[in-house]
Amino acid sequence: MSVDYPRYLRNDKLPLYWCPGCGNGIVLKALLGAIDDLRWEKDDMVMVSGIGCAARGSGYVDFHTLHTLHGRAVPAATAIKMCHPSMHVIVFSGDGDMLAIGGNHFIHACRRNINITMVVVNNWIYGMTGGQYSPTTPPGSKASTMPQGNIDSNFDVVELARGAGATFVARGSVAEPALLKNYLRKGLEHKGASVIDAISSCHTQWGGRNQLGDPVQLVEHIRNMTVSRNNADVLSREELTGKLVTGIFHQDLEKKEYAQAYAELSRPVEQNVVV
Amino acid sequence: MAAQQTPVVINRFCTSCGLCVDVCPKNVLELVEDLHVWTGSMCKVARPEDCVRKCRFCEAICPHFAISVADVGVELVFQDSHGQMVTKSR
Numbered sequence: 001m002s003v004d005y006p007r008y009l010r011n012d013k014l015p016l017y018w019c020p021g022c023g024n025g026i027v028l029k030a031l032l033g034a035i036d037d038l039r040w041e042k043d044d045m046v047m048v049s050g051i052g053c054a055a056r057g058s059g060y061v062d063f064h065t066l067h068t069l070h071g072r073a074v075p076a077a078t079a080i081k082m083c084h085p086s087m088h089v090i091v092f093s094g095d096g097d098m099l100a101i102g103g104n105h106f107i108h109a110c111r112r113n114i115n116i117t118m119v120v121v122n123n124w125i126y127g128m129t130g131g132q133y134s135p136t137t138p139p140g141s142k143a144s145t146m147p148q149g150n151i152d153s154n155f156d157v158v159e160l161a162r163g164a165g166a167t168f169v170a171r172g173s174v175a176e177p178a179l180l181k182n183y184l185r186k187g188l189e190h191k192g193a194s195v196i197d198a199i200s201s202c203h204t205q206w207g208g209r210n211q212l213g214d215p216v217q218l219v220e221h222i223r224n225m226t227v228s229r230n231n232a233d234v235l236s237r238e239e240l241t242g243k244l245v246t247g248i249f250h251q252d253l254e255k256k257e258y259a260q261a262y263a264e265l266s267r268p269v270e271q272n273v274v275v
Numbered sequence: 276m277a278a279q280q281t282p283v284v285i286n287r288f289c290t291s292c293g294l295c296v297d298v299c300p301k302n303v304l305e306l307v308e309d310l311h312v313w314t315g316s317m318c319k320v321a322r323p324e325d326c327v328r329k330c331r332f333c334e335a336i337c338p339h340f341a342i343s344v345a346d347v348g349v350e351l352v353f354q355d356s357h358g359q360m361v362t363k364s365r
Contacts, residue, residue: 002280002331005340014288016339020314021292025338033335177335216297219336 003036005029010062017056021215023174023200024054027121030177030198031092032061034185046089048077050097053128054121054200057092071101074109077116085259088188089116096126096134099155103135110164113192114258118166119184120157120195123202131205138242142209158249161195167252168194171244174201175223183248192257199226199244280328280344284318288341291316295333295342301325304333318342 009032018024035045045063049055051070058065064087068076073093081089091098098106098120109116125143126132133143135155142149161169168190172180180198187194201207201218212218229247232240282295282303291314296304303326309317318341320326334344 002334002343002345005343009340014340015290016288018338020290020339021294022338025340026336029335029338029340174336178332181335215292215294219294219297 003033008032013060019204026174026177027198028057030181031184033181037185044088046080046087048073048091050093052094052097054094071097074105081114081116081259091118095122095136099135107164110161110166110193112258113167113255115191117187118195120197121200122197123200125202125206127202127205157197162250166195167192167255169250170248171197171246173199173222173226175219280346281323282320282333283343283345285341288339289318290339294336298332298336
């Protein structure tokens, strides 16, 4: 069945602001497809984003949306979830927003296991501000502030989120949008902090400096770079260097959800209040 | 049974990035020269009879919501930032 995208979009805001061939649109589309699969009402959804290219996504969807300060998307989403536990809260933001300036908030939301879905649109660069290197820029690749090649090590979002205590961790890429949609659907369904590392493509800022300036070439590069989890099991450590493994890595149904734990804590107090 | 389906390109949104042409397994889509748009070319459904109709790779990969695989005869209505209604039906 075809997904009725205009139903979920603010059509007067179209066409999208992103560059031709930008991966962010593919991630947004996969997210809308996942929501359409779940048949969730638009009024039950909240989409929060910070600052950045990917964070513009919240402006295009017809849910309750909030465009917050740079890096502070997760605290805003936490607040919304605590006030309205029945709402489905999604954080849709880029890698610079979520992992650099908002890194602290990101790990602590994972640790608390609060029921929000964090979509990290990971295009390896600060796209909007001019191509500075981000915490996920692969070592050796060039950026405007690293013209000779990046010397920093990069974050592995999956390991970071799992180590911080998120109960659903997956990674998809724009080269396989159908699988990315499945991972997003599982993440949305999951009760607890779910992190989806969506590998996106920025051919304008990252690709242009790394001989991958064409969107088709860059998506092809991402397709060659990613290995599914089943295939990765049989590969040796040498073969996996420089590759990104995609799939669902971690799902924990035991750990208690934060908003639920808070409600259980406060219920006896609320019942005993004499007005 | 499912109706006959075909990819539909909304010209107003197409940025001619070429991703749909790359992913199509049956080479249904192609970029044609169109000097009325700033990109200089436009995606066109060149061989709709070859379309396998089930994969929807072009719809999933199009970053600008320009391609929908829709039933033949259905009208798609969008409103762009200039307030114009853009319709495309087959």
